[in-house]
Amino acid sequence: MAKQQTYVAPSILSADFARLADEAAAAHGSDWLHVDVMDNHYVPNLTLGLPVVKSLKAATDIPLDCHLMIENPDRWAVGYAEAGAVNVSFHAETTDNPVAIAKDLRAAGSLAGLAIDRDTPVEPYLSLLRNFDTVLIMTIKAGFGGQAFIPELLAKVRTIRRAIDADDLSIRLEVDGGINTDTIEAAAEAGADTFVAGSAVYGADDPAEAVRRLRALATP
Ligand code: DX5
Ligand code: ZN
Numbered sequence: 001m002a003k004q005q006t007y008v009a010p011s012i013l014s015a016d017f018a019r020l021a022d023e024a025a026a027a028h029g030s031d032w033l034h035v036d037v038m039d040n041h042y043v044p045n046l047t048l049g050l051p052v053v054k055s056l057k058a059a060t061d062i063p064l065d066c067h068l069m070i071e072n073p074d075r076w077a078v079g080y081a082e083a084g085a086v087n088v089s090f091h092a093e094t095t096d097n098p099v100a101i102a103k104d105l106r107a108a109g110s111l112a113g114l115a116i117d118r119d120t121p122v123e124p125y126l127s128l129l130r131n132f133d134t135v136l137i138m139t140i141k142a143g144f145g146g147q148a149f150i151p152e153l154l155a156k157v158r159t160i161r162r163a164i165d166a167d168d169l170s171i172r173l174e175v176d177g178g179i180n181t182d183t184i185e186a187a188a189e190a191g192a193d194t195f196v197a198g199s200a201v202y203g204a205d206d207p208a209e210a211v212r213r214l215r216a217l218a219t220p
Contacts, residue, residue: 002165003193004172006219007031008211009065011198013047013145024060027207032065032086034196039070042094043143050079057084067115067176069142070094077101081110089113089136093120102131117142122156126163132171134194135160139187140177145198149178154190161191181217188218
């Protein structure tokens with residue numbers, strides 16, 4: 001399938017964690033709200049987990065896009081789907097059986113997302129794509145917000161885009177890391193249709209306006 005409608009997903013990693021409901025409201029008009037779950041094992045950082053996602057779900061109408069940077073997603077991922085996340089992405093690096101987790105996520109009512117970190121090639125996963133609804137390509141090394149975009153990683157976006165188009169798959173292609181007004185057009189040109197932005201949205205005076213600007217830049 002050709003590219004889907006452009007989505008911008010502000011990452012609350014760059015928001016004020018004591019005021020998450022207000023921060024979600026400040027990004028009104030966003031397509032998804034990106035929630036970075038980090039467990040201090042897969043990545044050195046530690047953020048939030050299921051209780052916070054449940055509370056956030058009750059506090060905003062923006063669909064939640066949960067990005068699990070955690071070990072043992074086979075044990076934990078489905079809980080985020082049951083909590084009402086629209087999409088749950090887990091890292092390819094953290095499991096030997098990504099297809100089984102994808103099946104569980106779909107059965108629990110969310111989209112199933114495969115996240116690929118900076119140092120992981122995409123080729124081993126091309127034959128599995130039809131089991132997923134979203135693919136998230138990291139354009140930094142997962143773990144922290146505010147890092148610089150790595151343009152070389154767009155080669156992976158191009159590869160996934162070609163595979164989606166060749167097999168006419170219905171998959172959102174998401175990029176995450178260093179997306180801002182200087183980098184989003186290159187990511188869109190490479191084939192992404194869904195754009196996570198943390199510091200570019202929550203570092204702006206008007207987050208909702210930042211989302212509109214990013215969406216306009218990414219939309220052909
Ligand atoms: C980092 C997270 C990102 C992060 C992006 O591991 O997955 O979602 O919040 O932040 P920026 O947009 O500031 O790079
Ligand atoms: Zn993320």
